[in-house]
Amino acid sequence: MNPSPPDVAVVGAGVVGLMVADTLAREGARVTLVDRGRPGRGATWAAGGMLAPLGEAPGPGPFLAFALESLGLWEGWAEQLRQRTGSDVGYVRCGKLRVARDDDAHDLRARARWQREEGHDVAWLEGAGVRTVEAALAPEWGAGLHLPDHARVDPRRLAPALEAAVRASGVDVRTGVEVRSLVRSEDAVTGVELADGKSIEADTVVLAAGAWSGGISGLPRRLPLRPIKGQMLSLALDRPILGGLVAGPGAYLIPREDPDGPLMVVGATMEDAGFDTATDGSSIDGLRSAAEALVPALAGRPERERWAGLRPALPDGLPLIGPDPELDGLVYATGHHRNGILLAPVTARVVAGALSGGPPDSRWAAFGPARFP
Ligand SMILES: Cc1cc2nc3c(=O)[nH]c(=O)nc-3n(C[C@H](O)[C@H](O)[C@H](O)COP(=O)(O)OP(=O)(O)OC[C@H]3O[C@@H](n4cnc5c(N)ncnc54)[C@H](O)[C@@H]3O)c2cc1C
Numbered sequence: 001m002n003p004s005p006p007d008v009a010v011v012g013a014g015v016v017g018l019m020v021a022d023t024l025a026r027e028g029a030r031v032t033l034v035d036r037g038r039p040g041r042g043a044t045w046a047a048g049g050m051l052a053p054l055g056e057a058p059g060p061g062p063f064l065a066f067a068l069e070s071l072g073l074w075e076g077w078a079e080q081l082r083q084r085t086g087s088d089v090g091y092v093r094c095g096k097l098r099v100a101r102d103d104d105a106h107d108l109r110a111r112a113r114w115q116r117e118e119g120h121d122v123a124w125l126e127g128a129g130v131r132t133v134e135a136a137l138a139p140e141w142g143a144g145l146h147l148p149d150h151a152r153v154d155p156r157r158l159a160p161a162l163e164a165a166v167r168a169s170g171v172d173v174r175t176g177v178e179v180r181s182l183v184r185s186e187d188a189v190t191g192v193e194l195a196d197g198k199s200i201e202a203d204t205v206v207l208a209a210g211a212w213s214g215g216i217s218g219l220p221r222r223l224p225l226r227p228i229k230g231q232m233l234s235l236a237l238d239r240p241i242l243g244g245l246v247a248g249p250g251a252y253l254i255p256r257e258d259p260d261g262p263l264m265v266v267g268a269t270m271e272d273a274g275f276d277t278a279t280d281g282s283s284i285d286g287l288r289s290a291a292e293a294l295v296p297a298l299a300g301r302p303e304r305e306r307w308a309g310l311r312p313a314l315p316d317g318l319p320l321i322g323p324d325p326e327l328d329g330l331v332y333a334t335g336h337h338r339n340g341i342l343l344a345p346v347t348a349r350v351v352a353g354a355l356s357g358g359p360p361d362s363r364w365a366a367f368g369p370a371r372f373p
Pocket of ligand 1: 011
C-alpha cells in the first residue's frame with residue numbers, strides 16, 4: 001500500500017493505460033493503475049497488432065502524422081520491454097501489402113498516388129509484381145500497394161510484458177477494482193470513487209478505460225464513445241505462409257508466432273452492436289472465405305480460436321487525448337478505435353507532456369476534449 005496518496009490514478013489497464021502508467025512512473029510520478037478485470041484483457045487482447053499508419057489513415061492530416069510518430073516509437077518500446085522484462089513482444093517490421101483486383105483498383109491507385117505525393121515510402125505493384133512480395137497470394141490480385149515500413153506486434157505478448165514493466169516501475173496495480181466515478185471538489189479532480197464505495201485520492205486522473213470510458217460518472221462532458229465490435233479468428237499453420245501483413249476486400253491477414261506453431265490471424269468485422277462480445281458463425285465464415293480468396297493455401301487450415309473485442313470509437317474516428325479545459329486534473333487517453341496498439345506510445349508521450357505542465361503540442365489539437373462541449 002502507498003503510504004500517501006498517489007500523484008496520478010490511471011483508470012483502465014489496456015495498452016493505453018499501461019503505457020501511460022509506465023511512462024509517468026519512469027518520469028518520477030507515484031502512479032496507481034486501476035482495472036476492473038485483468039490488465040490487457042479488453043480490446044488490447046483482441047487486437048491484431050498491426051502497426052499500419054498509412055494503411056489506416058484516410059489521407060494526409062493530424063491523424064497520419066500522429067500515427068507515424070507513434071510507429072517511430074514502437075521499436076524503442078519493444079527493445080526496452082525486452083531489456084526490462086526479458087519478454088519479446090513480437091515486434092517485426094514486416095511491411096504491409098494491400099491488394100485489389102485489376103478491375104477494382106481505382107481507390108487503391110488513388111491511395112498510392114497521395115501517399116507518394118506526400119513523400120512516403122510506398123511501392124505500387126502490378127500483375128506478377130504483387131507476388132514478388134507475397135508469393136502465396138492468389139493470381140487474381142493484380143494490383144498492390146506495398147508499405148515496407150509497417151510493422152506488427154503480438155498484443156497477447158505485449159500485455160503481460162507491459163504489466164511486468166509497470167510493476168517494475170513501481171506502479172501500484174489494482175486489478176479486479178472498478179472505478180465508478182470521479183471525485184471532484186469545485187473545479188478540480190481529487191480522485192476516483194470505486195464500486196465498493198472506497199476511493200483513491202489523486203491530484204490527476206487519467207481516463208483510459210477504452211470503450212467503457214464514457215460510463216464513468218462525474219465527467220464534465222458527455223463522451224459520445226461507442227463500442228465497435230470486431231470479430232477475428234486464427235488458423236494453425238504448418239509453416240509461415242506470409243512474410244508480412246496483407247489486406248484485401250473483406251479481410252486482413254497477420255502472421256503470428258505462437259509457442260504451438262505459426263498462426264494466421266484473420267480480421268475483422270466492424271459492428272455497432274453495443275457491448276456484446278459474442279462471435280457468430282456467419283461472420284467468422286465470411287472472414288475465413290475472404291482470407292482463402294486472398295491466400296488459397298489457407299483453405300482447410302484448422303481454426304485455433306475465434307474471439308471478439310470492442311474498439312473505443314468516437315464519431316469523428318479520432319482519439320481523445322489531453323487535459324480537460326474546465327476540470328483541473330482530468331486527462332483523457334481514450335477513443336483509439338482501430339489503432340490503439342499503434343497509437344499507445346505517442347499517447348503516453350502526450351499525456352506525460354500534459355502532466356509536466358509544458359505547452360501543449362499544437363499539432364495534436366484535433367484530438368482534444370473541447371470538440372465535445
Ligand atoms: C478485433 C480488433 C482488432 C484490432 N486490431 C488492431 C490492430 O491491428 N492495431 C491496432 O493498433 N489496434 C487494433 N485494434 C484496436 C485496439 O485494440 C484498441 O484501440 C486498443 O486496445 C484500445 O486500448 P485501451 O487501453 O484504450 O482499451 P482496452 O484495451 O479495452 O482497455 C480498457 C481497460 O479499461 C478497463 N475498464 C473499463 N472500465 C473500467 C472501470 N470502470 N474501472 C476500472 N477499469 C475499467 C477494462 O477492464 C480494460 O482492461 C483492434 C481492436 C479490435 C477489437
